[in-house]
Amino acid sequence: MSTIKAISEFSSAIKVDQRYVKAYNNRGGVYVVLQKYELALDDFNQALALTPDYAKAYNNRAYVYAKMGKYDQAIDDVNQALTVGPEEAMFYDTRGYAYAGKGMLAEALKDFDLALGMDQTLETAYLHRAEVYDRTGEQDAAKMDYTAYIRFAREDKNDADLATAKRRLTQLSQMAPDFK
Amino acid sequence: MNRCIMAYLRSSLILAAVMVLTALPASAWAVSAGDYNAKGMNYVRQGEYDKSDQRVQLCYQG
Numbered sequence A: 001m002s003t004i005k006a007i008s009e010f011s012s013a014i015k016v017d018q019r020y021v022k023a024y025n026n027r028g029g030v031y032v033v034l035q036k037y038e039l040a041l042d043d044f045n046q047a048l049a050l051t052p053d054y055a056k057a058y059n060n061r062a063y064v065y066a067k068m069g070k071y072d073q074a075i076d077d078v079n080q081a082l083t084v085g086p087e088e089a090m091f092y093d094t095r096g097y098a099y100a101g102k103g104m105l106a107e108a109l110k111d112f113d114l115a116l117g118m119d120q121t122l123e124t125a126y127l128h129r130a131e132v133y134d135r136t137g138e139q140d141a142a143k144m145d146y147t148a149y150i151r152f153a154r155e156d157k158n159d160a161d162l163a164t165a166k167r168r169l170t171q172l173s174q175m176a177p178d179f180k
Numbered sequence B: 001m002n003r004c005i006m007a008y009l010r011s012s013l014i015l016a017a018v019m020v021l022t023a024l025p026a027s028a029w030a031v032s033a034g035d036y037n038a039k040g041m042n043y044v045r046q047g048e049y050d051k052s053d054q055r056v057q058l059c060y061q062g
Helices: A002-016 A021-033 A037-050 A055-067 A071-084 A089-102 A105-118 A123-136 A139-152 A159-174 B002-023 B033-045
Strands: none
Touching (some): A002 B033, A021 B033, A055 A071, A055 A089, A123 A139, A123 A159, A139 A159
């Protein structure tokens, strides 16, 4: 499995150079993929201990915090990533994801808009915004974003999300249109 | 005669190669952290994400 081999290579990099910060960040990313969030957190913490202005590591740690339900810490980390910069579209997507988890849907939508304003192919932002529109009952907007997500999502990226998006889009398309 | 010249050239080349290789510092042979990182990133790009719940784009660095 390539993720295990990736961890092995990043671990070798760290063995060669314990201050090689990219390897901590990258290994943490693979642990996230494997849903080993505590190990991921350890690696992102180490990366940030070595390089306190490492914006990418803040973003990655923010995602782990969000997965753990620690939304405030996630938002703080993205804010830190945006402070040390340079800003990236995915930072706003991550913060929007945390806001959505916290139930702050207006703030979440604002962040997804910002993310997609910077990168119109950022498929996860379409998915996240679609889910928020779904929650707020804005079916047409949700349908548009699910459609965009399906268009941009790589088939190999996350089959479960893709299947869910397709199913939800079908359900919404079978429902009565929005009455404004 | 030709065989002698060829043998001489071959042994000279081998000798030259041995001299060059032994003159290189040990660090030239070592795999660097950057090399391991690059190899790891190749595996990441081939990664199997279908079973993951990765919803946010993670920031890797090659």
